[in-house]
Every structure is written in C-alpha cells, then in structure tokens.
Amino acid sequence: DIQMTQSxxxxxASVGDRVAITCRxxxxxxxxxxxxxxxxxxxxxxxxxxxxxxxxGVPSRFSGSGSGTxxxxxxxxxxxxxxxxxxxxxxxxxxxxxxxxxxxxxx
Amino acid sequence: EVQLLESGGSLVQPGESLRLSCSASGFTFSNSDMSWVxxxxxxxxxxxxxxxxxxxxxxYAGAVKGRFTISRDNSGxxxxxxxNSLRAEDTAVYYCAKMSSWYFEVxxxxxxxTVSS
Numbered sequence: 183d184i185q186m187t188q189s190x191x192x193x194x195a196s197v198g199d200r201v202a203i204t205c206r207x208x209x210x211x212x213x214x215x216x217x218x219x220x221x222x223x224x225x226x227x228x229x230x231x232x233x234x235x236x237x238x239g240v241p242s243r244f245s246g247s248g249s250g251t252x253x254x255x256x257x258x259x260x261x262x263x264x265x266x267x268x269x270x271x272x273x274x275x276x277x278x279x280x281x282x283x284x285x286x287x288x289x
Numbered sequence: 290e291v292q293l294l295e296s297g298g299s300l301v302q303p304g305e306s307l308r309l310s311c312s313a314s315g316f317t318f319s320n321s322d323m324s325w326v327x328x329x330x331x332x333x334x335x336x337x338x339x340x341x342x343x344x345x346x347x348x349y350a351g352a353v354k355g356r357f358t359i360s361r362d363n364s365g366x367x368x369x370x371x372x373n374s375l376r377a378e379d380t381a382v383y384y385c386a387k388m389s390s391w392y393f394e395v396x397x398x399x400x401x402x403t404v405s406s
Contacts, residue, residue, distance in 0.1 A: 183351075214391055216392040216393070218334075218393070220334075224398075225384055225396040225397060225398055225399055226326075226334065226384070226393070226396050227396070228392065228393060228394055228395075231389070231390075231392045232392075237394075269333065269334055271334075271392065271393070273391035273392065276339075276348050277336070277348070277350075278324070278336040278339070278391070279336070280333055280334040280335065280336070281333070282333045283333045283334075
C-alpha cells in the first residue's frame with residue numbers, strides 16, 4: 183500500500199502569513215492527490231483535487247502543486263478561518279490513503 | 290444542495306454487530322459512487338469502504354475486509370455499512386462521502402461508533 187507522509191505535523195503561523203504543507207507519497211501517485219480541511223468537531227471539506235484544481239467555493243488563496251511523490255498545499259495571506267487540520271489523500275490501484283494530517287495553529 | 294446524513298452509531302460491546310445508514314439528498318444517488326471514511330478519536334482519516342453507483346463494485350480497507358459490508362438502496366437513496374465482529378479499534382466517527390471520480394467530494398456530519406465492554 184502507498185503511504186502518505188505530511189510535514190510538518192504542526193505549523194504555527196499568523197494571520198497574513200503564507201504557509202506551505204508538504205505531502206510525500208511512498209511511490210508515485212501521478213497527480214491523483216487531493217487536499218481536505220477539517221475543523222474541530224466538523225466533517226472534512228474538499229479543498230483541492232487532481233493536485234491543483236480548487237474545489238467548489240474554495241478561496242483562491244489556496245493552491246496546490248506537485249506530481250509523482252511530492253506535493254504542496256500553499257495558503258497565501260492566512261485568514262482566521264484557515265486555522266484547522268489539513269489532510270492529503272491519494273488514489274492508486276483501487277485504494278485510498280490519507281496523510282496523518284497537519285495542524286495549522288495560530289502563533 | 291447535496292446533503293448526507295449518517296445514523297445508527299451507538300455503544301456496542303466487542304464482537305457485536307451494528308449497521309450504519311447514510312441518507313442522501315440533493316443529487317442523483319444512483320449515479321454516484323460512495324464511500325465510508327472513519328476517524329478514531331484524536332486521530333486522522335481512514336478510508337473504510339467504497340461502492341459504485343450501481344452497487345456492483347465494492348472495495349474494502351484491509352482492516353475491515355471480511356467483517357464489514359457496504360451496500361446501498363438506490364430506490365431509497367440510502368447507503369449502508371454493516372459492521373460485524375466489532376473491535377475496540379473500530380471505535381471512530383464514521384463519515385459517508387459522495388465521491389467524484391477518486392476523491393471525496395461531499396461529506397456527511399458523521400456517526401459515532403464506540404466499541405467497549
């Protein structure tokens with residue numbers, strides 16, 4: 183099975199900052215990579231699919247890049263509403279795997 | 290508006306069975322692949338099971354294969370997860386999710402399953 187590793191596990195930042203979260207796959211997943219945002223006590227929300235395509239209603243300050251085994255979620259000009267946990271997810275050979283999550287905290 | 294509402298979660302003892310339901314609305318359910326994803330308390334997300342729109346294809350994570358069964362009633366717009374031989378490590382919030390191709394497009398609010406003696 184493909185393993186997904188996110189870094190960092192925790193990220194402290196301030197409103198207005200630009201931050202990046204990395205997701206590495208144990209083998210190539212081409213561009214079959216999605217990102218989700220989850221706030222405490224809430225269901226996850228799709229942010230980005232196919233590496234860089236924004237989900238419906240997702241602000242343009244979110245962007246994704248990468249291919250193969252290394253991917254990045256970037257958030258420009260952090261807003262208060264962005265402090266949450268972020269997960270990457272891959273699809274390969276009929277299995278779906280998530281990264282362990284990155285908690286974005288207010289500094 | 291797409292809506293998914295899970296139900297059926299409860300406290301059960303190890304070895305018991307439980308069936309979760311997910312009621313869907315706001316989209317053509319029979320045309321949509323669906324999945325169950327779970328999240329243990331304080332932990333990350335774990336995909337559990339997938340079913341195609343017709344119900345003809347199902348997939349399972351290794352941790353639940355042989356114990357859990359996914360099914361759907363397209364006439365009633367409902368997704369199910371039958372969970373047998375439950376273990377403590379199955380304790381989690383279970384989310385149903387509408388899939389778009391290979392990713393989880395819309396999520397329900399979740400249903401808590403607690404397995405404990």
